[in-house]
Amino acid sequence: MTGCDKIANSAKNLQSDWVGLDRKVELYSCMTGKLIKVYQGDVRINPEDTGGTSLLIDGKKLHSNLCFVISEVGIKEEPILGQ
Template sequence: MKTKGIKTTAIVCLLTMFLLGGCSQKFQRGVKDFQSKWVGLKRKVTVYSASGEPVKIYEGRIDIEPTEYGNKIKFAHDGNMVLIFNMGVVVEELE
């Protein structure tokens, strides 16, 4: 009975090491996705005009929602929903 518990613990430890070691980037990406969705990440969003000049800069905890179209970006900033259509946008994650 005691050896069964030891074997189970060893298998769980090996499986955990494999999952965290072999798939660490996938795991970290999952953590970032969770953090982004529920808390928001510290980001800087810069919106550019067609001539390449910055029009507006948003900075803070920002949650960006993916959209089905490539010409629209949607995100929450300071409790307000921001929609940007047909503009160049650069999103930087701040640490």
């Protein structure tokens, strides 16, 4: 990672901490892998919680011990080869 990339990454982390980022959160069953719920909005990860994960979605707290994927809205997704 170059110096410019590190600075851009740090700026993105600060933005996420202060105002959140437009993200999509997908919650999955850790046993079956089945998609349970999808949230989208300004998402921040709350680093203060232990024993699970706490997310702030549009200012509302979501605490989960499920498996999840968080993606920034607008990221270009590539198809998985062989599927």
